[in-house]
Amino acid sequence: MPFHVKVINATVRDATYVLDGLLYHESDLQIQEHYTDTSGYTEQVFAMCHLLGFKFAPRMRDLPDKKLYTFESTSSDEVLSPLLGGKINVKLISESWDEILRLASSIRTGTVTASLMLRKLASYPRQNRLALALRELGRIERTLFTLEWLQSPELRRRATAGLNKGEAKHTLKRAVFFNRLGEVRDRSYEDQFYRASGLNLVVAAIVLWNTVYLEKAVDYLKQQGVDIPEEYLQHLSPLGWEHINLTGDYVWNLKQASGFDNLRPLRVKENRYR
Incomplete structure (x- = not known):
């Protein structure tokens, strides 16, 4: 379900705001792994996710064109030379390590927002040593992730499933936001x-x-003697809306709020072919 919302400029890359959603969602979620598409990653995001304790797993469309980086120089006649892009500048990372840690601490504590700092660093990457050091650190993390991605079918399935959930949520949002053809026309x-x-x-x-009614439906089927393995439940999605009337006005009246002990009865369809 949605846990963070932020209005951004349409011309800015999504990767700039990835860490804002992970850090400043103000919920009880303990996020461990995050999935994005191609526009949601940069090498600096790889570096910051590693420093802040998140596992970053983007599905990169241009993965075959990305090069791997090593700590030692390699000769051009080696088997893996077409896949290698260069050598990691370890000295630059070491010299800038204190600044990198200060940046990560400032972002973690909210002294500055992650999107602001990433945007500033991206504006002059060649003149700023901290930006260059983050890029080198990000290349290490991206290389390790690429190797894991190539060797782990489980990681690829998990990332694809996570992205599919996100796309299903976007589809639901488009269905709900039918007013003005789904366009935000407010100026401020x-x-x-x-x-x-x-x-x-x-x-x-x-x-x-x-989610509440899926639980009730599962409990009802179990009472009827239907065997439902627990591992099957993770494939159920609460993002459907065919049974919900989306037209009309949305009125927030907290005085009329009802609890989970006063739910509508399930609509049970008899199986005629039993």
Whole structure:
């Protein structure tokens, strides 16, 4: 379900804001692994995710064109030479290590936002030693990730499943946001943020509704003697909306809120071919 929303400029790459969602979501989630598509990664994001304790697993469309980096120089006649892109500048990382740790600590504590610092570092990468050091550290992490990606079918399946969940959530959001053909036409940042937050709230309500009734449906089937292995439940998705009327007005009246002990009865369809 959605746990973070941020209004960004459409011309800025998604990777700039990846860490904002992981660090500043203000929820009880303990995020360990994060998946993105090609636009969601840079070598600096790889470096910062490693420093901040997140496993970063992007699905890179241009992976065959990416080079691997080593700590030692290699000759051109080696078998792996077409895959190698160069040597890691360990000296630069070592000399800038204190600055790297200060940057990671500042981002972790919220002294500065991750998106602000990544945007500043990306604006002049060749003139700033910290930006260059982060790039070198990110190349190490990207090389290790690439090798794991090539050798681990489980990682590829897990990342694909995670991205598919994200795309299913986006599809639900597009279905909910039918007003004005799904376009945000508010001019001020505050109004845009309120509209995006309201959309997140509606989607979260649908996910919660579906999750509660999926649990009730599973319990009912188990009471009827149907064997449902627990490992099958992870493949159920609460992102469907065919049974929900999305048209009309969304009114937030907390005085009419009902608890989970007052739910609608399940609509049970008899099996005619029993």
